[in-house]
Amino acid sequence: MAIANPLFIAVVGVGGVGHCFLSQLAQLAVRRPFPKLRLCYIANSRFAFYHEDHAPINLDLALEYLEKSATAPIPLDSLVDHLAKAPGKAIIVDNTSSQDVANSYPSFLKAGISVVTPNKKAFSGSYELWQNIFGASEASGAKVYHESSVGAGLPIISTLKDLVETGDEVTKIEGVFSGTMSFLFNSFAPVGGGGGKWSDEVKNAKTLGYTEPDPRDDLNGLDVARKLTILARLVGLPVESPTSFPVQSLIPTELESCSSGSEFLEKLPAFDQIMEERKAAADGKVVRFVGSIDVASKKVEVGLRTFDATHPIAALKGSDNIISFYTRRYGNNPLIVQGAGAGGEVTAMGVTADLIKVIAQIAS
Amino acid sequence: MAIANPLFIAVVGVGGVGHCFLSQLAQLAVRRPFPKLRLCYIANSRFAFYHEDHAPINLDLALEYLEKSATAPIPLDSLVDHLAKAPGKAIIVDNTSSQDVANSYPSFLKAGISVVTPNKKAFSGSYELWQNIFGASEASGAKVYHESSVGAGLPIISTLKDLVETGDEVTKIEGVFSGTMSFLFNSFAPVGGGGGKWSDEVKNAKTLGYTEPDPRDDLNGLDVARKLTILARLVGLPVESPTSFPVQSLIPTELESCSSGSEFLEKLPAFDQIMEERKAAADGKVVRFVGSIDVASKKVEVGLRTFDATHPIAALKGSDNIISFYTRRYGNNPLIVQGAGAGGEVTAMGVTADLIKVIAQIAS
Numbered sequence: 001m002a003i004a005n006p007l008f009i010a011v012v013g014v015g016g017v018g019h020c021f022l023s024q025l026a027q028l029a030v031r032r033p034f035p036k037l038r039l040c041y042i043a044n045s046r047f048a049f050y051h052e053d054h055a056p057i058n059l060d061l062a063l064e065y066l067e068k069s070a071t072a073p074i075p076l077d078s079l080v081d082h083l084a085k086a087p088g089k090a091i092i093v094d095n096t097s098s099q100d101v102a103n104s105y106p107s108f109l110k111a112g113i114s115v116v117t118p119n120k121k122a123f124s125g126s127y128e129l130w131q132n133i134f135g136a137s138e139a140s141g142a143k144v145y146h147e148s149s150v151g152a153g154l155p156i157i158s159t160l161k162d163l164v165e166t167g168d169e170v171t172k173i174e175g176v177f178s179g180t181m182s183f184l185f186n187s188f189a190p191v192g193g194g195g196g197k198w199s200d201e202v203k204n205a206k207t208l209g210y211t212e213p214d215p216r217d218d219l220n221g222l223d224v225a226r227k228l229t230i231l232a233r234l235v236g237l238p239v240e241s242p243t244s245f246p247v248q249s250l251i252p253t254e255l256e257s258c259s260s261g262s263e264f265l266e267k268l269p270a271f272d273q274i275m276e277e278r279k280a281a282a283d284g285k286v287v288r289f290v291g292s293i294d295v296a297s298k299k300v301e302v303g304l305r306t307f308d309a310t311h312p313i314a315a316l317k318g319s320d321n322i323i324s325f326y327t328r329r330y331g332n333n334p335l336i337v338q339g340a341g342a343g344g345e346v347t348a349m350g351v352t353a354d355l356i357k358v359i360a361q362i363a364s
Numbered sequence: 365m366a367i368a369n370p371l372f373i374a375v376v377g378v379g380g381v382g383h384c385f386l387s388q389l390a391q392l393a394v395r396r397p398f399p400k401l402r403l404c405y406i407a408n409s410r411f412a413f414y415h416e417d418h419a420p421i422n423l424d425l426a427l428e429y430l431e432k433s434a435t436a437p438i439p440l441d442s443l444v445d446h447l448a449k450a451p452g453k454a455i456i457v458d459n460t461s462s463q464d465v466a467n468s469y470p471s472f473l474k475a476g477i478s479v480v481t482p483n484k485k486a487f488s489g490s491y492e493l494w495q496n497i498f499g500a501s502e503a504s505g506a507k508v509y510h511e512s513s514v515g516a517g518l519p520i521i522s523t524l525k526d527l528v529e530t531g532d533e534v535t536k537i538e539g540v541f542s543g544t545m546s547f548l549f550n551s552f553a554p555v556g557g558g559g560g561k562w563s564d565e566v567k568n569a570k571t572l573g574y575t576e577p578d579p580r581d582d583l584n585g586l587d588v589a590r591k592l593t594i595l596a597r598l599v600g601l602p603v604e605s606p607t608s609f610p611v612q613s614l615i616p617t618e619l620e621s622c623s624s625g626s627e628f629l630e631k632l633p634a635f636d637q638i639m640e641e642r643k644a645a646a647d648g649k650v651v652r653f654v655g656s657i658d659v660a661s662k663k664v665e666v667g668l669r670t671f672d673a674t675h676p677i678a679a680l681k682g683s684d685n686i687i688s689f690y691t692r693r694y695g696n697n698p699l700i701v702q703g704a705g706a707g708g709e710v711t712a713m714g715v716t717a718d719l720i721k722v723i724a725q726i727a728s
Contacts, residue, residue, distance in 0.1 A: 162717040335703035353526040
């Protein structure tokens with residue numbers, strides 16, 4: 001089936017995920033000669049590269065062009081107009097974690113421009129934004145796909161959508177949604193006992209690149225809360241925001257005001273005893289940082305829970321995520337998806353796979 | 365986005381999966397008012413119900429109409445013509461396990477009729493049939509989706525396709541692909557030791573409905589070999605047939621010629637010692653019946669393997685399937701999907717989810 005009309009792709013954000021995505025996109029364009037994918041816009045927060053007439057940008061040289069560009073990015077509302085004028089359907093791939101870009105999705109979608117993104121902000125921000133995004137998509141037929149907003153390339157959102165859309169009743173979702181928290185607790189409280197001091201484990205995780213520059217951005221639980229917000233909304237719970245349900249922070253109150261991540265790490269050992277007690281209280285079980293959604297009671301929670309050594313959550317390794325879907329059809333044994341839930345390559349994979357699905361639907 | 369043109373759906377096969385599918389389809393049609401899904405043909409192996417002018421069949425009454433019908437099914441090649449004449453795009457949903465229906469997929473696809481099915485036969489038969497199916501789909505643009513041909517509703521095929529299409533390198537696939545074998549070995553050789561006599565476990569599994577009427581149809585490994593054939597082909601290995609690679613049968617040679625499943629079960633206890641020795645030889649590990657694909661060496665195998673007690677395959681419960689995808693991007697910790705891999709409801713779920721994906725692509 002030859003497809004005549006080119007598809008215009010705009011990419012904003014060229015950090016770790018963006019780099020990997022561009023490389024996957026270049027490979028994709030080579031492997032799949034049609035539809036004609038045409039990169040027509042690329043931007044980071046300061047610069048952009050594009051042609052006024054939407055002429056194609058060589059995928060292999062796009063990053064180089066961007067590096068040399070002195071052109072400012074097109075403001076988001078003007079970018080909507082620019083892409084809407086392209087002589088073919090357009091898709092914006094948002095590889096940023098920007099709230100501003102997220103806020104503009106309804107405008108893109110209203111203009112018939114599909115959105116593909118790993119950016120959690122749009123789907124875990126206000127419930128009004130969520131409604132505006134999916135309302136605009138429904139009205140115009142433009143698609144919005146965001147697999148990598150939860151668990152990176154793992155098939156979490158697609159699986160949940162399949163369960164819901166085919167009429168299964170999801171009763172509970174439970175899992176380890178943060179690669180950082182997974183790594184920390186698999187080291188701190190391994191099955192069979194042992195593990196180092198909490199503050200040492202946090203330092204080690206930071207050294208190995210598993211935490212944000214300031215580890216408090218992981219330990220506050222907000223990243224997990226954002227992911228839970230997205231999944232809860234997909235099962236129909238109108239969660240207002242990621243701060244509208246109980247989220248346990250692992251930052252000692254006294255250290256919330258530290259002016260830097262380094263100061264926080266320096267003072268953390270004084271609080272090791274608290275975590276040591278939590279580990280001891282597990283009493284033969286292991287302690288893990290999990291998120292859960294109980295659909296019937298509409299209860300969404302993020303925090304420490306204990307699990308038997310034989311539970312799949314206890315058996316997790318490295319920085320893997322694990323997500324269990326309990327449903328009416330699957331009964332007592334949940335549908336489980338497990339694997340790396342962070343990293344440039346696997347996050348970009350979710351984005352590229354979404355792009356392929358959008359193309360299959362809008363290409364003509 | 366209102367969709368004007370109705371989509372015509374023909375359903376062949378109304379056994380366990382077919383029943384569940386029809387019920388899910390009826391719910392779907394209620395929940396999603398567009399595109400207009402129109403059931404226009406329903407058949408089992410002996411009878412059919414339809415209108416010459418493709419008029420819609422009431423989804424809630426379709427089975428009743430079929431039960432009362434004395435009309436023979438339309439022969440497959442004529443059914444192609446009948447559906448091609450429908451005033452809109454058509455989809456055939458094959459809920460049979462018939463090789464004949466499978467053989468006709470290329471004809472349906474050539475005529476622009478999409479195929480959705482859990483039937484393994486088409487994708488694990490001759491490699492020529494595989495090529496004809498996907499060649500016909502490529503040429504006409506009609507879609508062919510078969511998620512439930514491996515692991516029922518579990519996201520196995522969709523995940524593998526995403527990995528391959530986004531350019532990941534799959535290095536190994538390994539797993540427990542048979543609910544029957546899973547149940548048998550989780551009972552016969554549980555982690556921590558114990559378990560009953562092999563012949564008792566087989567009898568028990570049959571009583572509980574976990575085996576085919578003749579358990580040899582599970583124990584010969586062919587069902588697993590068919591699933592492996594499908595996955596191997598999806599990663600690009602041109603596997604000729606499910607009998608073109610080593611498949612370990614658990615039927616003692618002496619019992620291959622038993623004239624019935626009952627005779628087989630009666631004589632099986634005499635061979636318990638063989639399985640007992642296999643369990644003992646595992647030496648602290650547990651024995652499981654697994655399928656594996658080593659992509660680099662192009663080696664596909666089905667048979668008994670041993671696993672450490674901490675391995676996810678050893679931790680499996682009940683009749684669950686588990687499939688691990690080892691890839692370049694996922695590194696040492698594979699992407700794992702786990703859960704019920706058989707049963708009417710979850711198999712039908714895979715079919716319905718596929719149908720939704722096909723509709724999203726062909727509706728206009």
